[in-house]
Amino acid sequence: MEPYLYNVVNKNHLSEMLESFNKCMNIPIQVLDEDGRILMSCGKTTGFCSLFKKKLPPDDTCAKLHSKASKTATKLGEPYIFSCHAGLNHIVFPLINQNALLGSILAGPFLMDEADSVLIEDISKKYKFTTSELLELYDESKFIEIIPPAK
Numbered sequence: 001m002e003p004y005l006y007n008v009v010n011k012n013h014l015s016e017m018l019e020s021f022n023k024c025m026n027i028p029i030q031v032l033d034e035d036g037r038i039l040m041s042c043g044k045t046t047g048f049c050s051l052f053k054k055k056l057p058p059d060d061t062c063a064k065l066h067s068k069a070s071k072t073a074t075k076l077g078e079p080y081i082f083s084c085h086a087g088l089n090h091i092v093f094p095l096i097n098q099n100a101l102l103g104s105i106l107a108g109p110f111l112m113d114e115a116d117s118v119l120i121e122d123i124s125k126k127y128k129f130t131t132s133e134l135l136e137l138y139d140e141s142k143f144i145e146i147i148p149p150a151k
Contacts, residue, residue, distance in 0.1 A: 003033050005095060005102040011040075018042040021107065027145045030106045032092075036067025039103065046109060048140035052086045055127045060085070070094055070104040084109060085126075087119050088144065112149050115141035 028043035090108030
């Protein structure tokens with residue numbers, strides 16, 4: 001069964017918009033349903049995220065956080081910038097029709113400045129990573145797109 005979102009927005013047109021957004025910003029873009037599940041995606045998952053997700057508790061997933069952020073954006077009635085479990089930035093754009101959340105566009109992860117040891121230190125305080133894994137995360141952080149606040 002197709003999500004209701006596709007009754008309001010043409011699926012192919014939405015896919016084209018995602019690709020354009022991805023090419024402009026060079027960050028992963030996803031369309032999420034109202035429960036935070038990925039309907040479509042454009043752009044590669046970062047190596048940083050792939051490594052980090054392995055340490056998340058099963059009851060505290062990225063999808064759960066994205067869903068919560070989408071609902072916050074809906075209450076605000078505007079896009080919402082938030083940090084994920086790993087301290088990376090995301091923007092969620094709610095897709096609302098007659099005050100009902102149909103889904104959202106999720107852009108990210110990205111950084112607003114170069115990653116430093118503080119990012120990795122914060123992660124080490126919250127999650128159980130070995131020193132080797134933390135160093136690998138630090139190396140992968142260099143490939144996360146930087147979007148300065150002025151942009």
